[in-house]
Each structure stands twice: as C-alpha cells, then as structure tokens.
Amino acid sequence: MSTPATSNTVVQELLIAPQVQAAFRLFESQADKITAEQIEISAIAAPPFGEQGRAEYFRSKLSESGLVQAEIDEAGNCLALYAGRTAAPLLVVSAHLDTVFPAETDLQLRRSGSRLLAPGISDDGCGLTALLAIARALVTNKVQVDTSILFVGTVGEEGEGNLRGVRHLFNAGKWAGKIAAFISLDGAGLEQITNGALGSRRYRVLLSGPGGHSWGDFGLANPVHALGRAISSLAAYPAPLDPRTSFNVGRVSGGSSINAIPEEASMEVDLRSISEDELVRLDAFFRRMVREAFEQENAIRRKDTPPLELSMNLIGDRPSGETPVHSHIVSLALEATRALAATPVLERASTDANVPIALGIPAITLGAGGTSGNQHTIAEWYDPRDRHLGLKRALLVILGLAKLSAGS
Numbered sequence: 001m002s003t004p005a006t007s008n009t010v011v012q013e014l015l016i017a018p019q020v021q022a023a024f025r026l027f028e029s030q031a032d033k034i035t036a037e038q039i040e041i042s043a044i045a046a047p048p049f050g051e052q053g054r055a056e057y058f059r060s061k062l063s064e065s066g067l068v069q070a071e072i073d074e075a076g077n078c079l080a081l082y083a084g085r086t087a088a089p090l091l092v093v094s095a096h097l098d099t100v101f102p103a104e105t106d107l108q109l110r111r112s113g114s115r116l117l118a119p120g121i122s123d124d125g126c127g128l129t130a131l132l133a134i135a136r137a138l139v140t141n142k143v144q145v146d147t148s149i150l151f152v153g154t155v156g157e158e159g160e161g162n163l164r165g166v167r168h169l170f171n172a173g174k175w176a177g178k179i180a181a182f183i184s185l186d187g188a189g190l191e192q193i194t195n196g197a198l199g200s201r202r203y204r205v206l207l208s209g210p211g212g213h214s215w216g217d218f219g220l221a222n223p224v225h226a227l228g229r230a231i232s233s234l235a236a237y238p239a240p241l242d243p244r245t246s247f248n249v250g251r252v253s254g255g256s257s258i259n260a261i262p263e264e265a266s267m268e269v270d271l272r273s274i275s276e277d278e279l280v281r282l283d284a285f286f287r288r289m290v291r292e293a294f295e296q297e298n299a300i301r302r303k304d305t306p307p308l309e310l311s312m313n314l315i316g317d318r319p320s321g322e323t324p325v326h327s328h329i330v331s332l333a334l335e336a337t338r339a340l341a342a343t344p345v346l347e348r349a350s351t352d353a354n355v356p357i358a359l360g361i362p363a364i365t366l367g368a369g370g371t372s373g374n375q376h377t378i379a380e381w382y383d384p385r386d387r388h389l390g391l392k393r394a395l396l397v398i399l400g401l402a403k404l405s406a407g408s
C-alpha cells in the first residue's frame with residue numbers, strides 16, 4: 001500500500017509548524033484537565049433519545065473553549081464553529097453524545113490503577129473530550145486555517161438511534177450540502193482508521209392472530225409456528241464470506257402458556273454486509289421468507305378462522321461503502337499515525353461516518369487516544385495514559401484537511 005508523497009509532505013510540514021508544536025504541548029500539559037472534563041461529560045446521562053442534558057452541557061463547553069455560533073440544531077446535535085478563511089465547504093469533526101445505556105444506569109465513576117471505569121467513559125466520552133481539547137488548542141494558539149471546521153456532538157449514533165443526528169447534519173441541517181469532509185472521533189485507540197462503513201438493516205417482525213386453546217382450538221393459525229418457519233429459512237441463507245455478510249435473529253418473544261395458541265410472536269433481526277449489493281440481496285430474501293412463512297401458516301389454518309396479521313418494521317438502516325484507501329483523508333490518517341510511531345490499521349465498522357461515506361463524501365472514524373475495553377457494558381473502562389498521541393494524530397489529520405493558512 002503506497003501513500004501519495006503529498007500526504008507525507010503535508011504531515012511533515014505540520015510537525016515543524018510552531019503552532020502545531022504549541023498545540024501538541026498543550027495536549028501534554030493539559031492531560032489532567034482533559035481527563036477531568038471526560039469524567040464530567042460521562043457523568044451526564046445520555047441514553048438513546050435522551051441526549052438533551054449532555055448536549056446542553058457540551059454546547060456550553062464548546063463556547064467556553066472559544067468556538068463561535070454554538071447551538072443545538074433541530075435534531076438535537078450540538079454544533080460550534082472554528083472559522084477559517086472560507087465559510088464553506090466545511091470540515092466536520094464530530095463525536096457522539098449518546099450512549100447505549102438506559103437512563104437509570106449508575107454512571108458513578110470508579111478507579112482501578114490508571115483505569116477509569118464508568119459506562120460510556122470511552123464510547124464516546126473520549127471523543128467528546130477530544131473535541132474540546134482540539135478546539136482549545138486551535139483557539140489558544142490562534143491557528144489560522146483555510147477551511148472552517150464545524151465541531152459537532154451528534155445524537156443517535158448507537159443502536160436504534162440509527163444515525164439520525166448525522167443524517168440530519170448531511171441531509172437537512174443548515175450545513176447540509178456544504179460539508180466537504182468528515183472525521184468522527186469515537187472511543188480510544190491510536191492505530192485504527194475506520195474508512196469502511198459496515199452497513200446493516202434491522203427489522204422488528206410482529207405476527208398476531210386470534211390465539212386459543214392448544215387442544216380445543218387446534219387448527220387456528222399459530223404465529224410462533226409461522227415465525228419458526230421464517231427463522232428456519234433465514235438460518236439456511238448462504239451468506240458469502242467475501243464480501244462478508246451476516247444475519248442474526250437476536251430476540252424472539254411471544255406466547256403466554258404451553259397449552260395456549262399464542263396471540264403474538266415477534267422477532268428482532270440484524271442483517272449486515274460490507275457490500276451494499278449483498279445487503280440488498282439478503283434483505284430481499286429475508287422479507288420474502290417472512291412473507292412466505294406467514295402465507296403458509298394462513299394457508300393451512302382451519303377454514304373460517306381468522307388469518308394471522310403481519311407487520312414488519314425497518315427499525316435500523318445504515319448504508320455500506322468505503323472511503324478509498326488512496327483518498328487524501330485516508331492517506332493523511334495513515335501518515336499521521338506513522339508520524340506518531342504507531343502502525344496504522346484500516347478497519348470497517350458502523351459509525352457516524354457511514355452516512356457521509358454513502359454520500360461519497362470523504363469520511364473516516366478515528367480513536368482519540370488512550371486505551372479502553374468492555375465497551376457497551378457497565379464494566380467499560382478507559383485508560384488515559386498517552387492520550388496526547390491520539391489528540392496529536394487527530395489534529396494532524398484535521399489541519400492536513402483544513403490547511404494551515406500561509407503565513408500564519
């Protein structure tokens with residue numbers, strides 16, 4: 001894999017620029033302050049569809065750090081601007097406000113050696129904190145850039161949030177159509193560069209019928225039997241290894257008693273592929289199998305009894321795609337990672353970057369330094385040691401894209 005010399009040159013020039021060196025020193029000298037901010041942010045609950053409190057707090061912190069036009073948009077995203085010479089096109093640097101944890105989760109911080117333990121401390125307390133540290137480094141050192149940088153805390157990145165915040169940003173918000181590149185800072189790490197968008201579709205399927213006695217009403221359409229047929233067909237789907245494709249029936253429920261024909265049966269299904277074509281194929285197969293299973297059960301039911309009803313809801317839809325390895329943004333990220341003596345690894349995941357990637361806008365997701373584990377569990381931990389390396393890497397990529405203004 002070769003990287004165009006230009007990205008290398010850009011990174012090398014940034015490394016010797018006095019303002020960049022001053023920003024780097026700030027990341028080191030403010031390490032404790034940055035960690036304290038991370039702890040504060042992570043202590044504010046931000047369950048799916050309940051990010052308002054954290055968004056308000058984050059808006060005030062972005063203002064405090066010296067950014068302008070800090071606001072919360074119609075979707076609930078928090079936005080603030082670092083103005084460059086041109087107002088648009090923009091570079092967006094984002095992190096997500098939401099966590100996977102329900103509102104009642106105990107967010108109390110615990111410590112174990114250098115580790116901080118709290119739900120959401122890394123995902124994405126780490127990214128949100130990085131945004132503040134980077135904003136402050138730009139403002140404090142009066143770094144002049146050509147391209148304006150929009151800092152965004154997004155809502156709805158996790159699970160059923162279905163990327164609604166970033167979708168709004170690109171499709172409907174006031175900056176829609178003006179965003180030229182996108183960097184998401186999500187979690188810890190220094191090596192990973194996520195340039196591939198792992199697409200998924202998620203469904204909730206509900207079958208309902210009259211229900212009755214298992215013996216006395218035998219012959220009524222049975223929603224669990226229909227669901228079983230649909231699951232059996234899906235389980236036999238020949239998902240390709242390349243491009244990698246997967247499916248999962250993650251939850252099933254229904255019925256009330258061993259000797260009652262159920263009134264309802266439901267399932268939640270997750271379909272994924274790195275290829276949009278394969279995802280579309282799997283999705284079509286899945287919907288056809290559900291419909292066939294439903295029709296079969298109705299076809300064999302006793303005459304003159306009510307049929308089953310079917311509702312199939314798409315509850316998640318994330319596009320697939322890839323920012324090319326040889327694009328400027330990926331080349332810069334590769335060079336910046338190497339410049340910090342780390343070995344870059346290209347990855348594929350489902351993040352806020354899925355949305356711009358599907359629109360053909362250069363986008364990547366980076367870890368924001370330090371190390372972490374047990375994400376999406378209440379045992380989540382973050383270790384801030386050497387976090388400054390992740391902040392430096394992010395800053396190099398940001399300034400490589402936004403371009404230091406000549407003479408600044």
Ligand SMILES: [Zn+2]
Nearest residue numbers: 123124186187
């Ligand atoms: Zn995340």
